[in-house]
Amino acid sequence: MTRSRALGTLAALLVLAGLAAGLGYAPPDAVQGNVQRIMYLHVPAILTAYAAIGVVLIASIAYLGGRNAVWDRVAAAAGELAVCFIALTLVTGSIWGKPTWGTWWTWDARLTSTALLFVIYLGYLLLRSVVDDRERAATYAAVVGIAGALDVPIIHFSVQWWRTLHQPATVLRPQAPTMDGAMLAALAVNVAAFLCTFAYLASRRYRLLTLEAEAASRAWR
Amino acid sequence: MATGGTFTREAWAVFRKDLIVERRSKEGANALAFFAVLLLFLFYFALGPDRDRIRAALPGLFWLAFLLAGLLGLGRSFALERENDCLDALVLASGDKGAVYLGKVAGTTVLMLAMEVAFIVGAGLFYNLDLWGAIPRLLAVAAVGTVGFAAVGTLFAAMTAQLRAREVLLPVLLLPLVVPVLLAAVRLTEAALASEPWASSPWWRLLLGFDVVFLVAGLLTFEFVLEA
Numbered sequence A: 001m002t003r004s005r006a007l008g009t010l011a012a013l014l015v016l017a018g019l020a021a022g023l024g025y026a027p028p029d030a031v032q033g034n035v036q037r038i039m040y041l042h043v044p045a046i047l048t049a050y051a052a053i054g055v056v057l058i059a060s061i062a063y064l065g066g067r068n069a070v071w072d073r074v075a076a077a078a079g080e081l082a083v084c085f086i087a088l089t090l091v092t093g094s095i096w097g098k099p100t101w102g103t104w105w106t107w108d109a110r111l112t113s114t115a116l117l118f119v120i121y122l123g124y125l126l127l128r129s130v131v132d133d134r135e136r137a138a139t140y141a142a143v144v145g146i147a148g149a150l151d152v153p154i155i156h157f158s159v160q161w162w163r164t165l166h167q168p169a170t171v172l173r174p175q176a177p178t179m180d181g182a183m184l185a186a187l188a189v190n191v192a193a194f195l196c197t198f199a200y201l202a203s204r205r206y207r208l209l210t211l212e213a214e215a216a217s218r219a220w221r
Numbered sequence B: 001m002a003t004g005g006t007f008t009r010e011a012w013a014v015f016r017k018d019l020i021v022e023r024r025s026k027e028g029a030n031a032l033a034f035f036a037v038l039l040l041f042l043f044y045f046a047l048g049p050d051r052d053r054i055r056a057a058l059p060g061l062f063w064l065a066f067l068l069a070g071l072l073g074l075g076r077s078f079a080l081e082r083e084n085d086c087l088d089a090l091v092l093a094s095g096d097k098g099a100v101y102l103g104k105v106a107g108t109t110v111l112m113l114a115m116e117v118a119f120i121v122g123a124g125l126f127y128n129l130d131l132w133g134a135i136p137r138l139l140a141v142a143a144v145g146t147v148g149f150a151a152v153g154t155l156f157a158a159m160t161a162q163l164r165a166r167e168v169l170l171p172v173l174l175l176p177l178v179v180p181v182l183l184a185a186v187r188l189t190e191a192a193l194a195s196e197p198w199a200s201s202p203w204w205r206l207l208l209g210f211d212v213v214f215l216v217a218g219l220l221t222f223e224f225v226l227e228a
Helices: A002-025 A034-066 A069-101 A109-130 A134-162 A181-220 B004-025 B027-047 B051-092 B097-126 B132-160 B166-177 B179-193 B202-227
Strands: none
Touching: A002 A034, A002 A181, A034 A069, A034 A109, A034 A134, A034 A181, A069 A109, A069 A134, A069 A181, A109 A134, A109 B166, A134 B132, A134 B166, A134 B179, A134 B202, B004 B027, B004 B051, B004 B097, B027 B051, B027 B097, B051 B097, B051 B132, B051 B166, B051 B179, B051 B202, B097 B132, B097 B202, B132 B166, B132 B179, B132 B202, B166 B179, B179 B202
């Protein structure tokens, strides 16, 4: 438990440092001004969501490989957090879009594909909730978790070709990032803060799922 | 793992079984074709009598109809297996479960293609459009798109068929996943209707890639779904 508490404390400190870096240390954007600061939440949120989707994929494959309930609980915890972080991405993107693009929502490529991811993983959680049998729920969820992750790149390209307004990626791309050093540092702190928060929340959710499973198996006896 | 010959034979047996059931009952094809024609009417009422509007919306209408009718077809494909516990027999049958999967995908694809032909012909007749020259190209897109839809759909329908909330769950799980098929197929259908050159279109690669990725994923995971 102390390890989990240490992770939680680290996450909280990093979030505070991230807020300070994003709101204070980083300079305002040359064109967008202070509105741009929401990027320090928006970009870490989507990167964390992708990490969560990756965890769902790996845990799903591992579950199908050995039918170990541990992996199912890892996938369940990560799946819930994936939905949370995708939702956070959509909300922060919307708040940024209103003053910048003049609209809360537009059918831009990356908005659309993120919205699709949101719906896919919401369906994933729905599937988990409607199947009564634990092993069946775990197997079905694992298959959907794998299919959903396989669809991520396909959706990305299809929607990209379909239409794009969004500015091209500035961090995850082959060339050097086109960003001020201070901004990049603030972003890096926030990414670390989000990933730590994700790890902490996932570990707590995992613990809760384990306790629930234990309680359920005791009730049977 | 079965050898190549047995695998094909097993897949063929499942496919043939579905076709025979279909030929004798004619429930699926009739219901699907009727539903497709009904959609033709509904689309017309929704869009009004303006032929240009219908013509402009036609590629989208085609694929909306195919997806909606396809959902019905998928639900039916496994409702069939649930009756008289046929699914248990498929689970117990020796051999590769991937063969069962391929057989079911093929069965659904053929059933959907029959419905799609009915819809395209019906659209030509009822909307008074000259689609006849475009039919070979339309069928080519329909076939490749339908395989992708059936590949994911069969995997998911096998799951949801066993659940209480299947009517809601199948569309909720399946439709967001097949959005790439919709996007690619609508673009290719547009090109087919306009008789544009399309061989080098990136949408073909996307559609074929989708088919391959999800056929392989289905082959590898169907066993788990069936035995869960």
